Amino acid sequence: MVRVAVIPVRYASDRELLEISRRYMLSLSLEEMKAVQRYFRKIGRDPTDVEINTIAQTWSEHCYHKTFKGIIETQRGVVDGLLKTYIFKATEELNKPWCLVVFKDNAGIVAFDEEWAVAVKVETHNHPTALDPYGGAGTGTGGVFRDVMGVGAKPILSTDVLFFGPLDYPYEKLPPGIMHPRRLMRGAVAGIRDYGNKMGIPTACGAIGFDEGYVCNPLVYAGCVGIMPVRKYTRNPKPGDLIVLAGGRTGRDGLRGVTFASAELTPESEKVSAVSVQIGNPIEEKKLLEAILRARDKRDKPLYSAITDCGGGGLSSAVGEMARGLGADVELTRVPLKYTGLEPWEIWLSESQERMVMAVPKENLEELLEIFRNENCEATVIGEFTSTNRLVVRYGGKIVCDLDLKFLFDGVPRVRRKAYWTPPCEEDPEFPQPGDLMDVLKRILSSPNVASKEWVLRQYDHEVQARMFVKPLVGVHQDGPSDACVLKPLKDSWRGVVVSCGVNPKYHIHPYKMALSAIDEAIRNNVAVGGRRIALLDNFSWGNPEREETLGALVEAVRGCYDGAVGFDTPFISGKDSLYNEYRLPDGGYISIPGTLLITAVGIIPDVRKAVTMDFKEPGNPVYVLGLTRNEFGGSHYYMVLGLKGGAVPGVDVKTAKAIMDRLVEAIDLGYVRSCHDCSEGGLAVSLAESSFAGGLGVEVWLSKVPVEGLNRDDKIMFSESNSRFIVEVSRDRLYEFESLMKGLPYSRIGVVTPGNKLTIHGLKDRVYEENIWELKRAWKSTFDW
Amino acid sequence: MENVWSVCVGYKEEQLDPVSRRVRWEIRDLGVKGVEWVKTVQVFQLKGRLDESDIKFLCEELLHDPIVQEYTYVRGEKVAPLFEKPGVWVVEVRYKPGVFDSLAGSVLEGAKVIGVQGLEEAETYTIYLLSGDLNHKKVELICRRCLANPIIHSYKIYTPPDTST
Numbered sequence: 001m002v003r004v005a006v007i008p009v010r011y012a013s014d015r016e017l018l019e020i021s022r023r024y025m026l027s028l029s030l031e032e033m034k035a036v037q038r039y040f041r042k043i044g045r046d047p048t049d050v051e052i053n054t055i056a057q058t059w060s061e062h063c064y065h066k067t068f069k070g071i072i073e074t075q076r077g078v079v080d081g082l083l084k085t086y087i088f089k090a091t092e093e094l095n096k097p098w099c100l101v102v103f104k105d106n107a108g109i110v111a112f113d114e115e116w117a118v119a120v121k122v123e124t125h126n127h128p129t130a131l132d133p134y135g136g137a138g139t140g141t142g143g144v145f146r147d148v149m150g151v152g153a154k155p156i157l158s159t160d161v162l163f164f165g166p167l168d169y170p171y172e173k174l175p176p177g178i179m180h181p182r183r184l185m186r187g188a189v190a191g192i193r194d195y196g197n198k199m200g201i202p203t204a205c206g207a208i209g210f211d212e213g214y215v216c217n218p219l220v221y222a223g224c225v226g227i228m229p230v231r232k233y234t235r236n237p238k239p240g241d242l243i244v245l246a247g248g249r250t251g252r253d254g255l256r257g258v259t260f261a262s263a264e265l266t267p268e269s270e271k272v273s274a275v276s277v278q279i280g281n282p283i284e285e286k287k288l289l290e291a292i293l294r295a296r297d298k299r300d301k302p303l304y305s306a307i308t309d310c311g312g313g314g315l316s317s318a319v320g321e322m323a324r325g326l327g328a329d330v331e332l333t334r335v336p337l338k339y340t341g342l343e344p345w346e347i348w349l350s351e352s353q354e355r356m357v358m359a360v361p362k363e364n365l366e367e368l369l370e371i372f373r374n375e376n377c378e379a380t381v382i383g384e385f386t387s388t389n390r391l392v393v394r395y396g397g398k399i400v401c402d403l404d405l406k407f408l409f410d411g412v413p414r415v416r417r418k419a420y421w422t423p424p425c426e427e428d429p430e431f432p433q434p435g436d437l438m439d440v441l442k443r444i445l446s447s448p449n450v451a452s453k454e455w456v457l458r459q460y461d462h463e464v465q466a467r468m469f470v471k472p473l474v475g476v477h478q479d480g481p482s483d484a485c486v487l488k489p490l491k492d493s494w495r496g497v498v499v500s501c502g503v504n505p506k507y508h509i510h511p512y513k514m515a516l517s518a519i520d521e522a523i524r525n526n527v528a529v530g531g532r533r534i535a536l537l538d539n540f541s542w543g544n545p546e547r548e549e550t551l552g553a554l555v556e557a558v559r560g561c562y563d564g565a566v567g568f569d570t571p572f573i574s575g576k577d578s579l580y581n582e583y584r585l586p587d588g589g590y591i592s593i594p595g596t597l598l599i600t601a602v603g604i605i606p607d608v609r610k611a612v613t614m615d616f617k618e619p620g621n622p623v624y625v626l627g628l629t630r631n632e633f634g635g636s637h638y639y640m641v642l643g644l645k646g647g648a649v650p651g652v653d654v655k656t657a658k659a660i661m662d663r664l665v666e667a668i669d670l671g672y673v674r675s676c677h678d679c680s681e682g683g684l685a686v687s688l689a690e691s692s693f694a695g696g697l698g699v700e701v702w703l704s705k706v707p708v709e710g711l712n713r714d715d716k717i718m719f720s721e722s723n724s725r726f727i728v729e730v731s732r733d734r735l736y737e738f739e740s741l742m743k744g745l746p747y748s749r750i751g752v753v754t755p756g757n758k759l760t761i762h763g764l765k766d767r768v769y770e771e772n773i774w775e776l777k778r779a780w781k782s783t784f785d786w
Numbered sequence: 787m788e789n790v791w792s793v794c795v796g797y798k799e800e801q802l803d804p805v806s807r808r809v810r811w812e813i814r815d816l817g818v819k820g821v822e823w824v825k826t827v828q829v830f831q832l833k834g835r836l837d838e839s840d841i842k843f844l845c846e847e848l849l850h851d852p853i854v855q856e857y858t859y860v861r862g863e864k865v866a867p868l869f870e871k872p873g874v875w876v877v878e879v880r881y882k883p884g885v886f887d888s889l890a891g892s893v894l895e896g897a898k899v900i901g902v903q904g905l906e907e908a909e910t911y912t913i914y915l916l917s918g919d920l921n922h923k924k925v926e927l928i929c930r931r932c933l934a935n936p937i938i939h940s941y942k943i944y945t946p947p948d949t950s951t
Contacts, residue, residue: 112809131937171817172930180816180931252884279886279938352886786811 005049027055050345050401060215067545071417082594090565106150106571119153122223126577129704133187139280140222141195146309153226158196160201165215194514198282203460204472213594216583227489237306237359239387243492246379247288251338269389284354291375303364318357329512330383344395376434421552426648438771442779444682451783474614480694483528496738498531506593506635511553515560520723524678527661530668531603538575545593561727567654614677616695619755627725638719657724685718693777700760700767701751714763793830793859822918834906876944880911
């Protein structure tokens with residue numbers, strides 16, 4: 001008995017339309033419901049549940065990015081689409097020939113060398129992780145692997161950036177239905193670990209941050225880098241090609257995950273969202289990966305004409321997207337199920353993991369199915385692409401969905417929203433310099449955002465595949481924090497991929513500067529090991545964009561992205577946004593995350609053997625600081641540990657920053673640089689301490705030598721978080737060459753690497769601050785000594 | 787002959803049991819004091835045309851690691867009584883119906899690979915044995931905070947036989 005409900009929308013009143021949207025969990029607005037109503041009035045019938053769910057999924061914020069494509073009224077005028085006006089525009093203006101596929105497919109693709117390309121994608125998986133940290137984070141990782149597999153690339157690196165509430169958050173204060181940050185963090189780390197390790201994909205490069213704003217809405221950014229031969233890329237489905245569903249079986253798991261992702265969490269979420277939780281099975285995905293790679297490489301051209309991941313929105317989204325401009329005819333009874341009893345709309349929308357959809361020319365079918373059989377991976381023909389421009393779905397022959405693809409993809413009314421933003425007060429608080437600055441340094445080193453994440457990193461296998469050249473932990477004891485990781489993807493070439501990230505939600509009080517800072521940090525980390533020709537990915541996690549000030553902040557951040565990308569000559573190649581990261585309290589109030597922008601940078605290094613790590617290498621080598629140190633303490637760790645508020649968020653002088661970075665890369669290539677570390681949270685003092693204890697060597701520096709602008713206090717020079725700065729150790733015998741290369745830029749020789757185990761900082765007025773580096777290291781490692 | 791067997795796999799007494807150790811640490815870390823001893827047991831509930839020799843073969847070849855683990859099995863679904871002892875709280879944590887059990891999937895596949903054709907259905911769950919200064923309210927709190935996620939798990943607490951209620 002086929003259970004297909006017909007939903008009477010044609011004669012529904014506004015109130016009834018909203019009621020339908022609520023009852024079927026469609027997350028559609030009145031205006032969108034009205035567009036649906038108009039369409040079905042025109043064709044003279046009411047939609048089935050399959051149809052209305054297909055529309056809701058396709059039009060969801062998660063799939064369609066309504067806010068980023070909408071029209072936004074700001075104080076600076078009307079923005080006609082954030083993506084078009086800022087993000088895409090930067091890429092278009094830079095127009096790099098090495099950007100092969102940008103913003104079009106599952107992942108961004110850039111050239112690696114003449115023959116090979118690198119595919120990159122970063123996703124968010126926030127809401128599922130809040131409900132089930134292990135399953136949510138794991139499937140987030142599995143999903144982003146499939147994005148990279150969905151362009152035909154082999155995953156070679158998994159990255160992850162996580163944000164949670166404070167680990168010492170009191171239980172009494174936890175809102176109902178919310179898990180403690182400690183549990184969330186452990187669950188998420190275990191989920192990421194198990195997915196990557198079991199699939200044999202190294203996990204490295206990431207960050208973990210803590211802030212009260214994430215108590216109800218933890219953030220999980222999962223990223224993946226893949227490698228593929230350039231000529232194996234194909235996305236060209238033709239009418240008559242068969243639709244093949246491969247991988248895991250379909251069940252009820254993850255139903256409506258997409259519309260759920262576009263809604264706020266409430267105390268009720270725990271009860272109603274049970275089916276939205278996806279459970280991963282990395283072994284299944286490993287088989288799928290092997291089969292796809294074999295189908296890709298069996299002949300000169302892949303056996304499929306197009307391939308995509310079956311992710312958010314399930315088949316409806318995967319088949320729908322691929323059928324765009326063509327048409328498709330699908331028979332749902334052919335879909336292999338985990339158990340019986342699924343209704344047609346459930347099969348069509350299920351977000352069961354480890355599934356991919358391919359378009360396969362008929363003449364290749366047998367060969368392809370043979371490969372999948374050999375890999376013990378199920379693959380089934382579920383339909384055919386047509387040229388009708390209609391999405392037809394049948395169940396046992398009976399049509400349960402027949403939609404015009406043009407309406408489905410272009411019929412969504414553009415949202416129109418207002419945005420408003422008030423610049424924050426950036427005035428500095430008055431306070432005397434604390435007496436014991438080394439104690440402050442230790443407090444910053446042990447603060448959770450800065451402290452060593454070795455406990456996490458050691459659970460991830462970063463050695464599998466044997467491609468990791470600069471690892472996440474470096475130095476004499478292999479526990480210093482690497483700025484970026486360097487991979488050597490090919491056996492017969494020394495050329496490497498450099499992956500790094502930049503994120504600092506503490507700067508969210510000034511989103512424009514936060515965006516510039518994140519870009520600067522991501523590129524800075526990349527350059528610090530020797531990366532260049534950098535491509536960027538943007539991932540926004542924000543609150544409810546229907547609120548003017550929240551959207552205003554988002555617009556500011558996106559504006560910063562454009563200025564940063566163009567200024568640094570680094571195009572965006574892919575991105576994703578996750579909005580509505582809010583928790584609605586029973587009394588109607590809400591808790592929103594701080595607007596968080598993650599920038600991932602992917603660079604190239606011509607010879608991985610020339611890569612530089614951050615640990616000091618040899619006593620007697622001069623130590624330089626590149627870049628200006630300014631009075632920039634807004635959102636800084638220094639103010640945080642002192643309990644102070646205010647101060648200017650670090651800005652970026654893009655032109656100078658770029659000049660410094662270009663010159664630094666040159667110095668690295670010429671072999672002048674022995675170690676290099678970027679300055680970020682906690683400033684100069686933290687970077688010096690990290691380089692010291694990572695290298696097991698002391699350092700002696702003079703603050704009077706540090707190039708500053710408007711600073712005359714020891715504490716401020718030590719802890720300012722100004723962007724675009726590096727600590728560079730130069731070979732003793734290359735000192736003059738290095739200095740002549742840096743001529744004209746803000747830089748200075750501030751001291752020397754010493755053989756002892758002391759960090760010695762000479763203040764401006766004869767004061768000397770000194771601490772044993774192993775004491776500093778103990779502070780840095782104590783927080784996560786689990 | 788269609789029947790149900792339950793196989794329980796745990797670490798040997800004298801072996802370091804990292805799983806149980808971690809659980810004990812996590813309970814303490816999540817703010818519940820008084821737990822002195824924890825042991826975890828992985829249960830495989832197997833259904834199909836299986837006789838005792840099949841079960842023994844599955845245990846030996848698939849379900850346990852002979853170096854560090856030991857196993858026991860019973861006919862039927864009830865295993866909690868096996869662990870009932872004075873002072874020991876038994877907690878059973880299972881997936882809710884509809885949540886995909888990937889470990890069970892691997893067991894089904896593994897059984898086929900080693901030639902046990904009679905296995906038709908598998909379900910896995912975990913039993914936690916807890917002892918220390920505990921009462922029902924505290925164990926309930928441990929379940930909610932640490933052992934079970936109410937979104938995907940159901941749990942059942944067995945009070946020790948000697949506890950007055």
